[in-house]
Amino acid sequence: MDVTGQNAEIVSARDLGVVACTRCTQVWPAGTQTCGRCGRAIIARDDKSLQRVWAWWLVGLMCYIPANIYPMLRTRTLFRVQEDTIIGGAVELLHHGAAGVAIIVLVASVVIPLGKFMAIAFLAISVTRPSSVSNHHRQMLYEVVEYIGRWSMIDIFVVAIMSSLVQLNTLAAINPGRASLFFALSVIFTMLSAQAFDSRMIWDVHAKREGAPDNE
Amino acid sequence: MSETPTPVAIETARKPFFARASFVWLIPILALVIALGVAWQAYIERGPLIEIEFDNGAGIAERETELRYRDITVGVVEEVKFASDLSAVVVHVRVDKDVAPFVDAESTFWVVRPELTTRGVSGLDTVLTGVYIEGSWDGDIGEEQTRFTGLNETPLLRNGKKGLEIALRTTPGGSLTDDSPITFRGIEVGRVGKARISEQGNFAIAKAIIYEPHNRLVSPTTRFWDTSGFTFSVGPSGAEIDFSSLATLVGGGLTFDTFVSGGGGVSTGTVFQVYADESEARNSLFSASDVETFEMRVVFDENISGLALGAAVKLSGLTIGEVKSVSGIIDEEAFGDSRVRLNAVLALQPARIGLQDEVTPEAALQFMVQQVEDGLRARLASAGLLTGGLRVELVQVDDAPKVIVETGEGIIPIVPTTESEISDVAATVEGVVARVNNLPIEELLDSAIGFLESANAFISDEDLRETPQDVRALLGDVRGFVASDNLQSVPGKLNTALGHFESLMAQLEEQELATRLTAAVDAAAAAADGVTTSVEGVPALVEQLQAVAAKAETLPLKDLTTQLTDLTASADKILNTDAARKLPDDLGTALNEINATLAELREGGSVDNINATLDSTRKAADAVAASTQELPALAERMRAVLDQASTMIAGYDKGDMLSRDARKALRDISKAADSLDSLARMLERNPSALIRGR
Numbered sequence: 058m059d060v061t062g063q064n065a066e067i068v069s070a071r072d073l074g075v076v077a078c079t080r081c082t083q084v085w086p087a088g089t090q091t092c093g094r095c096g097r098a099i100i101a102r103d104d105k106s107l108q109r110v111w112a113w114w115l116v117g118l119m120c121y122i123p124a125n126i127y128p129m130l131r132t133r134t135l136f137r138v139q140e141d142t143i144i145g146g147a148v149e150l151l152h153h154g155a156a157g158v159a160i161i162v163l164v165a166s167v168v169i170p171l172g173k174f175m176a177i178a179f180l181a182i183s184v185t186r187p188s189s190v191s192n193h194h195r196q197m198l199y200e201v202v203e204y205i206g207r208w209s210m211i212d213i214f215v216v217a218i219m220s221s222l223v224q225l226n227t228l229a230a231i232n233p234g235r236a237s238l239f240f241a242l243s244v245i246f247t248m249l250s251a252q253a254f255d256s257r258m259i260w261d262v263h264a265k266r267e268g269a270p271d272n273e
Numbered sequence: 274m275s276e277t278p279t280p281v282a283i284e285t286a287r288k289p290f291f292a293r294a295s296f297v298w299l300i301p302i303l304a305l306v307i308a309l310g311v312a313w314q315a316y317i318e319r320g321p322l323i324e325i326e327f328d329n330g331a332g333i334a335e336r337e338t339e340l341r342y343r344d345i346t347v348g349v350v351e352e353v354k355f356a357s358d359l360s361a362v363v364v365h366v367r368v369d370k371d372v373a374p375f376v377d378a379e380s381t382f383w384v385v386r387p388e389l390t391t392r393g394v395s396g397l398d399t400v401l402t403g404v405y406i407e408g409s410w411d412g413d414i415g416e417e418q419t420r421f422t423g424l425n426e427t428p429l430l431r432n433g434k435k436g437l438e439i440a441l442r443t444t445p446g447g448s449l450t451d452d453s454p455i456t457f458r459g460i461e462v463g464r465v466g467k468a469r470i471s472e473q474g475n476f477a478i479a480k481a482i483i484y485e486p487h488n489r490l491v492s493p494t495t496r497f498w499d500t501s502g503f504t505f506s507v508g509p510s511g512a513e514i515d516f517s518s519l520a521t522l523v524g525g526g527l528t529f530d531t532f533v534s535g536g537g538g539v540s541t542g543t544v545f546q547v548y549a550d551e552s553e554a555r556n557s558l559f560s561a562s563d564v565e566t567f568e569m570r571v572v573f574d575e576n577i578s579g580l581a582l583g584a585a586v587k588l589s590g591l592t593i594g595e596v597k598s599v600s601g602i603i604d605e606e607a608f609g610d611s612r613v614r615l616n617a618v619l620a621l622q623p624a625r626i627g628l629q630d631e632v633t634p635e636a637a638l639q640f641m642v643q644q645v646e647d648g649l650r651a652r653l654a655s656a657g658l659l660t661g662g663l664r665v666e667l668v669q670v671d672d673a674p675k676v677i678v679e680t681g682e683g684i685i686p687i688v689p690t691t692e693s694e695i696s697d698v699a700a701t702v703e704g705v706v707a708r709v710n711n712l713p714i715e716e717l718l719d720s721a722i723g724f725l726e727s728a729n730a731f732i733s734d735e736d737l738r739e740t741p742q743d744v745r746a747l748l749g750d751v752r753g754f755v756a757s758d759n760l761q762s763v764p765g766k767l768n769t770a771l772g773h774f775e776s777l778m779a780q781l782e783e784q785e786l787a788t789r790l791t792a793a794v795d796a797a798a799a800a801a802d803g804v805t806t807s808v809e810g811v812p813a814l815v816e817q818l819q820a821v822a823a824k825a826e827t828l829p830l831k832d833l834t835t836q837l838t839d840l841t842a843s844a845d846k847i848l849n850t851d852a853a854r855k856l857p858d859d860l861g862t863a864l865n866e867i868n869a870t871l872a873e874l875r876e877g878g879s880v881d882n883i884n885a886t887l888d889s890t891r892k893a894a895d896a897v898a899a900s901t902q903e904l905p906a907l908a909e910r911m912r913a914v915l916d917q918a919s920t921m922i923a924g925y926d927k928g929d930m931l932s933r934d935a936r937k938a939l940r941d942i943s944k945a946a947d948s949l950d951s952l953a954r955m956l957e958r959n960p961s962a963l964i965r966g967r
Contacts, residue, residue: 105295115301119308136401253297 067192069260076101102257109253110181117246118174120239128234129166130216135228142236143167143212166212166240169205173247176202177254184258195259199251206248213241320370322351325382325406327423330362332386332404339405340366340382347372350406364423366406377415382408383424429466429482437488440544441465441497441527442478449547450501450525451479457528462487465527478544481527494533496554497547501525532558566594566620567634569641570685571651571665572602573615580653580663586619587654588667594621596665618685619651619665642686648673650691743940744947751948 070077070084076099077084078092085092089099103109128140141149143166150159176198182188183195190198216233223231330353332338340348352365368376385407387396399405409428430436443449455463468479483491506513527547532555548554573580586594602616623637641649650673654666670691678686 105297108295109297112295112297112301116304119301119304123308136398138402 067260069257071101071261102261103255106253106255106258107181107184110177110250113246113250113253114174114177114181117243117250120243120246121170121174122239124236124239124243127236127239129212129236129240130219131232131234133230133232140234142234143240162212165209169209170243170247173202173206173209173251177247177250180254180259184261192259196256199254199256199259203248203251206244206251209244209247210241213237213244318370320348320368320373321419323348323366323368323376323419323421325364325366325421325423326356326361327364327384328361328425330364331384332399333362333364333384333406334403338364338403340368340408341385341405342372342408342410346405347408364406374414374417375410375412376408376418377410377413378418379415380408380410380418380421381424381428382406382421383427385427388427426467429464429480434484436463436482436484437491437539438541439481439483439491439539440478440542441481441547442471442544443476444546444548444553448499448549449477449479450499450527451477453501453525453527455481455483455497455527455529456500457487457490457530462490488539490531491529491539492531492537493539493543494558495529495531495539495545496557497527497529497545498551498554499525499547499549500528530554566622567638567641568597568618568620568685569638569688570616570618571688571690572608573617573653573690574612575653580615580617580665584662585664586621586667587664588626591625593625593667594619596620617665619688638680638686641688642678642680644669645678645686645688646676649688651688652691743944747944747947748951750944751951 071087074087075084076087076089078095078097078099080097081092081095083092083094085099087101091097092099125143127142129143129146130141132139132141143162147159147162147166150156150162179190180195180199180202183190188195216237219231220233223229327333333350333353335350335353338350339346340350348366348368350364351367354363354365355361356363383406384404385396385399386404387400388394396404406423407427409430430438441449449465449468451465451468453465454461455465463481463483466480466482468477470477503514506515529545530551546557548557580596580599582596582599584596585592586596596617597620598618600616600618601613603611603613605611608614621637621641623634626637626640648670649667650670652666652668653663655663667688668691673689673691676689680686
């Protein structure tokens, strides 16, 4: 495995007796309390990071449930009011033959959020117990999660744009459903969750694992 | 790092969870609390589930179909199932909590579907949005109920409309348009629901509703009738097509009116009959169809053909009932013989008799029995001239023998009949025809023919043809008479007298003279008329003549001749009377006197004499009048003679000698009469001619 090949070159900042400011990235000697440049408190490891991760993650998940139960979009035409949930809307799109759009919706609204939940949970778990996935991969996963998180808002954008554009009074109107709020909250909370994750811990685990055989 | 003492590390790790717990945990806890709170609230606010059974579930979709009350959604269908035996569709509806208490045992539910009727389109929105369930309940919280049976059709009284619920049933054999509007003066004020047929199939009955505030238009005397379709009639004013409105023409409809005032209100569920048209409805006011009646019977001795079932029973011209049955009856005990009599049972309507207060059949019967004892009698009368139908009339007979009317349970009191019922009434057509039939038309024709024949013979008689010539001769004579000296001299004298008259005009009672003269002239005219009539009456005499002729054959001819001669002689005498001859003389004398008197008066000039003069003038005028008045008498006498003569002559029409003589005499008489006639006529035309001689 390439993991073993890379391991040898990795040296953590802690090993070198330095600590970096998380805001301005200025490196200070270990034990420095506040960043001399930006004034931020310097913490080598955020011991409450995981708590925050899990807390946000939980709220995000809690919001994700109503986001899927309640209708995302409320389409009112002359005689008819249609309310579609995320999955229902995608299925309907599929029925209408718009498979591509359906897939985009499904990926953006279901696959990515769910993947994010799983990824964050995996990362949070992996820092506390041994994992078979290499630190590099996990770091990459974390970066992808953090990067892609904001794109989950695409659904909300679509709903927002549609609701503002399609307002033809009595003829037709599209309004955001209750799910849109929950979905947005869910995305926000998962982003917060991802941000709360202190990625340095990935490497601590590595160090622990590396160090464990040393100790024994 | 690794040098850090292990026990210390353990101690640090064993710090209480809450101490090292991040405040971030508050957020999921808060979210959880909120979520739980919301869920709890939703659960708390969730209304009860009710079940409604429908025959079919057309258009009902789970979680989509709404329950509406006054067109506002108050619930949604959660589940649609079949009843356990598949006999119905059970719709489970989650009702909003705030209205749920009102959904009590009296609630009704029905499915609103698009409907296209003649009244218009309803439920159009359901075409696109799908059907919904409409519920109706009142504002009172009643006994809770969760299982309902839905209505198959929209109920008449929908939410928010109040009205009077009545039932409409057809008359026996009639028809009814159900599910149609009820109009009043063209305005829709109610609605007829779905009709159902009675168990016996003899009528249809439908619920109907009269919306508020129109329910006050309905009273127990209100009559409903069908306005559907159209009537087409051809009458003296041309063809006529009549229908109330296009909507009722297509979809049918009912209307009503209250022909009799009063009656008070109508309670829910009152049954009204629906009549075929307005006139029937109007007449029904006097029919006993829907009111309790009481019975009396009449036993008729005579033939009552024409007395049909349902024939009217009238009291003083007012229909108070009808004939309910007609049957034969043999009751030797009651009537003394075993003849078949006819027994007509009358069904009378208490309300029509006109009793005050509450009218029960018993009270009305009692009243009628009293009336019968006081002389009320039944008789038959013609109902119509053309139909020959009969009706029963109850009339008060003044000197009716006292009767005791048997009454009691199960006994139908008898109304005695009066005599000569039909015959004393205006004759029926039958009677009229019978009378016409009895006329001696053949005999009449025979005598008419005979009359015409003899008239023809008489007219074709040559003597009669000669009459005009005779008349002409007579006229000549009269002319000679008028031109006579005596008569001629009269005007001159009269003129003089008139001159005096004029000078005394102021005092002279000219009026009297004029009046008398007019009377005289009138009498003369009458005389002339008499003469004319007698001449004209000749044909009329023919019949008499025939009779006389028959007699004459038995009479001795000579006697007749003698009589005739005598007649002629007397006629001559009459002509020679002084009255006739002296008339001009008298006139002249009188005028002379007047003249003399006037002259005297003028000469004397004395006012004292005026009165005397006036007296004598009046006398003179009277004399003139008297002499003039004699003319009619004379004419009368002559006419009598002439009549007699004519009577005689007719007997000898065949050309006997005698008849010739008689005719001659007649001719003389008629000459004389004619001369008088012409004189009279001249006087009539120009009274002053007598005076002036012109």
